[in-house]
Amino acid sequence: MSQPFDNLIGGRWVRARSGRTVPNHNPANGEVLGEFPSSGPEDVDDAVQAALRAFDSWRLVPAPKRAEIVYRAGALLRERKAELARAMTREMGKVLAETGGDVQEGIDMAFYAAGEGRRMHGVTTPSEMRDKWAMSVRVPVGVVGVITPWNFPLAIPSWKILPALVAGNVVVFKPATDTPELAWHFARILEEAGLPPGVLNVVFGSGAEVGMPLVDHPGVAVISFTGSTDVGLGIAARAGALGKRVSLEMGGKNAVIVLEDADLGLATEAILWSAFGTAGQRCTACSRVLVHERVHDALLDRVTAGARALRLGDGLEPSTQIGPLINPGQVDRVHGYVELGIEEGAELVAGGGRATAGELARGSFYQPTVFTRVKADARIAIEEIFGPVLSVVKVADLAEAVQINNASRFGLSSSIFTRDVNRVFAAMRDLATGIVYVNHGTTGAEIHLPFGGMRGTGNGHREAGHTLLDPFTEWKSIYVDFSGRLQRAQIDNN
Numbered sequence: 407m408s409q410p411f412d413n414l415i416g417g418r419w420v421r422a423r424s425g426r427t428v429p430n431h432n433p434a435n436g437e438v439l440g441e442f443p444s445s446g447p448e449d450v451d452d453a454v455q456a457a458l459r460a461f462d463s464w465r466l467v468p469a470p471k472r473a474e475i476v477y478r479a480g481a482l483l484r485e486r487k488a489e490l491a492r493a494m495t496r497e498m499g500k501v502l503a504e505t506g507g508d509v510q511e512g513i514d515m516a517f518y519a520a521g522e523g524r525r526m527h528g529v530t531t532p533s534e535m536r537d538k539w540a541m542s543v544r545v546p547v548g549v550v551g552v553i554t555p556w557n558f559p560l561a562i563p564s565w566k567i568l569p570a571l572v573a574g575n576v577v578v579f580k581p582a583t584d585t586p587e588l589a590w591h592f593a594r595i596l597e598e599a600g601l602p603p604g605v606l607n608v609v610f611g612s613g614a615e616v617g618m619p620l621v622d623h624p625g626v627a628v629i630s631f632t633g634s635t636d637v638g639l640g641i642a643a644r645a646g647a648l649g650k651r652v653s654l655e656m657g658g659k660n661a662v663i664v665l666e667d668a669d670l671g672l673a674t675e676a677i678l679w680s681a682f683g684t685a686g687q688r689c690t691a692c693s694r695v696l697v698h699e700r701v702h703d704a705l706l707d708r709v710t711a712g713a714r715a716l717r718l719g720d721g722l723e724p725s726t727q728i729g730p731l732i733n734p735g736q737v738d739r740v741h742g743y744v745e746l747g748i749e750e751g752a753e754l755v756a757g758g759g760r761a762t763a764g765e766l767a768r769g770s771f772y773q774p775t776v777f778t779r780v781k782a783d784a785r786i787a788i789e790e791i792f793g794p795v796l797s798v799v800k801v802a803d804l805a806e807a808v809q810i811n812n813a814s815r816f817g818l819s820s821s822i823f824t825r826d827v828n829r830v831f832a833a834m835r836d837l838a839t840g841i842v843y844v845n846h847g848t849t850g851a852e853i854h855l856p857f858g859g860m861r862g863t864g865n866g867h868r869e870a871g872h873t874l875l876d877p878f879t880e881w882k883s884i885y886v887d888f889s890g891r892l893q894r895a896q897i898d899n900n
């Protein structure tokens with residue numbers, strides 16, 4: 407039986423004004439999980455007006471009190487971790503261990519962001535004048551528009567929404583159309599934790615009908631977006647024309663470098679986990695291996711055997727290692743890239759087709775796929791595929807690997823396997839990505855370090871870490887003159 411879910415606007419759960427809905431599907435078997443509003447610009451406007459009405463009182467709630475609500479939400483997430491993980495696996499496919507990790511990132515962020523309520527430090531500094539006080543403080547920006555993807559349905563919204571709330575902002579949240587249910591649970595939990603009406607509003611619907619109107623709305627001060635590069639650049643162009651701040655987290659083409667002295671067993675395990683976990687649908691996924699020519703064949707044998715042995719299935723089954731892709735359109739897109747790889751002359755050594763045996767035929771499954779003899783500038787080696795497709799490229803040394811890594815349009819994460827401490831430090835210095843891993847794959851960021859990438863991955867912003875408040879606060883400089891007379895800066899003291 408499908409359940410109706412509603413938008414959250416001004417503390418009330420309401421249908422889209424048009425009354426339209428769309429079904430939400432389980433990608434493992436096509437089952438309908440519920441009907442969600444298919445909202446439009448009029449619902450976005452209602453949500454922004456509700457947020458604006460809530461802002462004046464929310465910004466005056468002391469930050470430690472705002473943070474207590476976020477802390478309580480963290481405790482509720484922790485209590486319900488197992489059921490949320492199951493709902494997430496049903497909704498977007500990744501296996502239970504991974505959906506549990508996703509919820510855990512939300513829990514970690516709730517507790518970390520709550521701590522900020524008692525920090526949120528400003529800066530005081532001496533004035534150049536006698537009897538004058540100088541300081542700068544963080545202030546909230548107002549209405550934050552949050553647009554998130556389906557691959558981390560709880561983690562990514564939590565990195566944005568929870569710091570924004572602690573800083574005193576109000577939020578209008580447009581979750582991915584493929585994962586509305588987790589957004590709904592998240593909003594219910596924040597409501598239960600005591601968030602006042604209108605402080606968080608949720609509008610379900612498409613990018614064209616809800617996302618872009620949110621970017622365009624004059625009441626929205628900041629947009630925080632994670633998703634594809636094409637959509638992100640479109641948002642940046644609109645926001646730029648409107649003079650709006652935008653924090654973007656977009657594509658990746660992350661490389662694992664394996665040098666000739668690496669522990670090949672460890673490198674193989676890490677590559678399989680980073681390339682095929684979440685069926686390759688992570689912005690941090692490893693999609694390129696840059697391997698030293700002396701160990702190419704040995705590593706390829708292990709990676710190929712490992713990829714072929716991975717068990718596909720419904721992520722709710724304990725024996726499953728790889729779940730489905732998010733939807734049939736994504737399966738077609740991934741398969742298009744595999745055909746392109748073959749045309750480009752790469753050698754297909756594992757997978758390469760849809761997985762349709764038995765029960766898998768009901769879902770959007772794709773075989774873990776490995777190409778070798780891939781040219782560093784082939785399209786499969788430079789474009790983000792967002793699926794279980796790995797390209798192996800041979801390199802002569804570290805310098806060549808670094809050069810290929812850094813030539814990418816994207817710069818999110820990179821990784822190196824070697825036991826040579828000198829080359830470790832050279833790689834730490836020279837790999838031009840926002841995240842660098844040593845003897846670990848390209849996935850596994852922790853929420854108390856800045857998350858984000860260089861070049862086409864983003865626009866210079868970082869989420870989480872000690873940078874978590876930056877996208878959601880303005881700096882205000884305040885001068886207090888307690889001399890009782892006019893003191894002219896730069897003039898009366900020189």
Ligand code: UN1
Nearest residue numbers: 558688689690849850851
């Ligand atoms: C993403 O893929 O969009 O480091 C986020 C990781 C996770 C977050 C990934 N903690 O892979």
